[in-house]
Amino acid sequence: MIPDLPKPIADYIDANARLDIEGMLKPFAPYAVVRDDGGRHQGQAAIRTWIEQATIASRAIFTPDTLCHADGQVIVEGPTHGDFPGSPLRFTLRFTLEGDTIRALEISL
Template structure:
C-alpha cells in the first residue's frame, strides 16, 4: 500500500478501520461530528458507532485510500473498500472536514 500524506485524524481512522476497531475508529471524531453515508446523516459518537458496527465491521469493510487532495476546507480521500458485501470492492470517496485534530464531518459516497 502506498503511503499517503494523510492528516493525523484521518490516518488514525484509516489505521483503525484496517483493524476493524470501532473504538479506535471513533476516537478521531469530534463529539458532535456528523457522518453522511449515501445521504443518511449520523450525528455524535453513539449514532456513528452504530453505523460502524452495522455497516463496516459486520461486513468487514476495509477502506484503502489511494489518493488524497484538498478541496477548500475539505480533505478528499478516495480508494477501494473490500469486504463481505455485494459488489466488493467498491470505490468510495470520503470527504473529511477537520477542526483542529478532530474529524468534524465526513461524507461518504460510492
C-alpha cells in the same frame, strides 16, 4: 497508506484496517456528523452504531490511494473490500477537520 494524511484521518483509516471500532470512533469530535448511503449520523453514539452496521458487520476495509484538498475538505479515494455485494467498490471520503478531530465525513461512490 498515503503519506501525509492528517493525523485524525490516518488514525481512522489505520483503525479501519484492523476493524477496531474504538479506534475508528476516537478521531471524531463529540458532535461530528457522518453522511453515508443517504443517512445522517450525528454524535458519538450514532457514529458508533453506523460503524458497527456499515463497517464491522460487513468487514469493510477502505484502502486509500488518492488524496486532495478542496473547499476546506480533505478528500480521500480508494477501494473498499469486504463482505458485501459488489466488493470491492471505490469510495470517496470527504473529511472536514477541526483541529485534531474529524468534524464531518461524507462518503459517496
